[in-house]
Amino acid sequence: MKYINISFVLLLLSAFSSVRADSPVVAVFGFCGTTRNQTVVANAFTSVLTQSLAVSDKFEVMKAGAVVKAIDERGGISALADEKVVEVLAHEMACQYVVFGDVLNADVDSVKFSGYGVTSFKTTFNLRVSLKVLNVYNKAIVFAKILETSSAPQVNIDTSPGFSAGVFTNLSKDVSKSVSAPMLTALLKDIRKDQLAQQRELQAQEVPSRSRMNGVGIDQFIIGFDCNVSDASVEIDGVLEGTCSDKIPVPAGVHEIVISARNYVSSRIKIRVNRDTVVPVDLIRPNRN
Numbered sequence: 001m002k003y004i005n006i007s008f009v010l011l012l013l014s015a016f017s018s019v020r021a022d023s024p025v026v027a028v029f030g031f032c033g034t035t036r037n038q039t040v041v042a043n044a045f046t047s048v049l050t051q052s053l054a055v056s057d058k059f060e061v062m063k064a065g066a067v068v069k070a071i072d073e074r075g076g077i078s079a080l081a082d083e084k085v086v087e088v089l090a091h092e093m094a095c096q097y098v099v100f101g102d103v104l105n106a107d108v109d110s111v112k113f114s115g116y117g118v119t120s121f122k123t124t125f126n127l128r129v130s131l132k133v134l135n136v137y138n139k140a141i142v143f144a145k146i147l148e149t150s151s152a153p154q155v156n157i158d159t160s161p162g163f164s165a166g167v168f169t170n171l172s173k174d175v176s177k178s179v180s181a182p183m184l185t186a187l188l189k190d191i192r193k194d195q196l197a198q199q200r201e202l203q204a205q206e207v208p209s210r211s212r213m214n215g216v217g218i219d220q221f222i223i224g225f226d227c228n229v230s231d232a233s234v235e236i237d238g239v240l241e242g243t244c245s246d247k248i249p250v251p252a253g254v255h256e257i258v259i260s261a262r263n264y265v266s267s268r269i270k271i272r273v274n275r276d277t278v279v280p281v282d283l284i285r286p287n288r289n
Helices: 036-053 065-075 077-081 084-094 162-206 209-213
Strands: 027-030 098-114 118-135 140-151 154-155 220-227 233-238 239-243 248-251 253-261 267-273 275-282
Touching: 027 036, 027 065, 036 098, 065 084, 065 248, 077 084, 077 118, 077 248, 084 098, 084 267, 084 275, 098 162, 098 253, 118 162, 140 162, 162 239, 220 253, 220 267, 233 248, 267 275
Parallel strands: 027 098, 220 275
Antiparallel strands: 098 118, 118 140, 118 154, 220 248, 233 239, 233 253, 253 267
């Protein structure tokens, strides 16, 4: 029997009131695994990395309920193996950053031997995990790491699943703690870079808005849509602009986009535009159950 698991252990910032209202939102989508041991590793990694995010007041952590609901609407956690689905969900949830990955390996090498009438095992635990932090606005991977480790060989008389789970949990916590600081540093560096870009945008927007919409004083860019319903309507900042088959010019800055089609659930996306871009959209049909 296969086990597919992704942990949604998301913690609200302990000093939530200190988070600015315009702070970026980070969603921890967790780690996918396909075996019992990989599930244990996924849970431990997600727990430790989420706690490491809670030390900063520079961003807001997305609530667990919103993440779970969105993923359930996409058909369950197995859909997150597709990075395009991860990107689509992040856009819909108005998250700027997503932490996610895969447990690539979590196995046990065990050699059986006997002595003095007792059967024992010499056991080594091995794990390999892929970790990524995605900036959803510009599709840049701001942090990526393949984490690999093995335990020291252990001589014991127990190879039960419960014993393996305990060892993998401790091993995973040690490894994930070692990567928490560089992950957070890379995230904060990218946030600062984005804040500087926003300041430049605000300076450009000092020109009256009507002039800017006429192309004076601010850049315009083209938004396209990679949508499964090509004739779905596109509403940008409350104005109907066309369909998903159109290329739509918009001024630089943050825009709220609503994609709608008959017999589909509407998709609401918040995106920062500072270059020509194609937005992935995957409309789903309503659950009739």
